[in-house]
Amino acid sequence: MTKIKIKVENSVPSQQKSAFSVKWSSKILQKEGVRNVAEYGCGRLRNLPVLLKYFDTVDLIETTNQYDRFKELVPKRNNLRFFPEKEFLKINSKYEAIFMISFLHVIPENKKRKQILKTSFERLKPGGYLVVDVPQSETYYNRRKHLMIPHKDGWALKWGPAYTFYKSYYAKDLDSLVEKTTGMTLFQKADYSKHLIRIWKK
Ligand SMILES: C[S@@+](CC[C@H](N)C(=O)[O-])C[C@H]1O[C@@H](n2cnc3c(N)ncnc32)[C@H](O)[C@@H]1O
Numbered sequence: 373m374t375k376i377k378i379k380v381e382n383s384v385p386s387q388q389k390s391a392f393s394v395k396w397s398s399k400i401l402q403k404e405g406v407r408n409v410a411e412y413g414c415g416r417l418r419n420l421p422v423l424l425k426y427f428d429t430v431d432l433i434e435t436t437n438q439y440d441r442f443k444e445l446v447p448k449r450n451n452l453r454f455f456p457e458k459e460f461l462k463i464n465s466k467y468e469a470i471f472m473i474s475f476l477h478v479i480p481e482n483k484k485r486k487q488i489l490k491t492s493f494e495r496l497k498p499g500g501y502l503v504v505d506v507p508q509s510e511t512y513y514n515r516r517k518h519l520m521i522p523h524k525d526g527w528a529l530k531w532g533p534a535y536t537f538y539k540s541y542y543a544k545d546l547d548s549l550v551e552k553t554t555g556m557t558l559f560q561k562a563d564y565s566k567h568l569i570r571i572w573k574k
């Protein structure tokens with residue numbers, strides 16, 4: 373049996389354009405008065421231009437590996453900070469909204485997904501919002517399915533020298549994960565081109 377070692381950082385067949393979910397939700401959240409936000413699992417910063425356009429302050433969080441790879445790409449501005457996750461867990465900043473865009477589905481351990489959701493919930497101010505965008509149902513990775521091996525509750529995909537993890541969510545699984553872990557209320561939702569998009573309110 374193949375020993376599978378997942379490398380979450382390799383999970384991006386890299387997209388250049390900001391995600392639809394970020395544009396859609398940012399307009400809504402700006403109208404709700406949101407000013408300070410964070411993106412957990414920000415990757416190569418494709419969503420940053422939209423976040424900076426709609427909000428006053430932005431914090432970005434990545435793994436230590438990605439932090440080291442991308443820190444030079446982050447513009448030096450006094451309303452923008454970039455943290456490796458282990459530093460983010462030590463600070464106590466609070467946000468009016470936290471974005472998780474194409475993020476939760478690359479985390480192989482359910483325990484870690486719950487820890488990320490709980491931490492984010494704690495970091496939201498009362499009435500704050502959590503924006504989640506994940507691939508929908510089983511269709512998203514069909515093109516690569518022949519390369520995928522069942523792994524935990526999703527799939528391992530050989531991508532370059534390492535394996536990455538993907539889970540395709542059904543709406544009821546995602547909603548139950550977030551609701552049971554955080555107790556937040558679903559505020560708005562959208563389906564867009566094989567993505568499940570949700571805004572929850574604390
Ligand atoms: C598929 S990418 C999406 C990146 C970005 N949100 C986007 O929309 O382009 C998922 C990102 O989550 C990051 N990631 C995985 N586990 C993480 C963790 N525990 N803390 C912070 N980032 C993490 C990965 O390194 C990767 O860059």
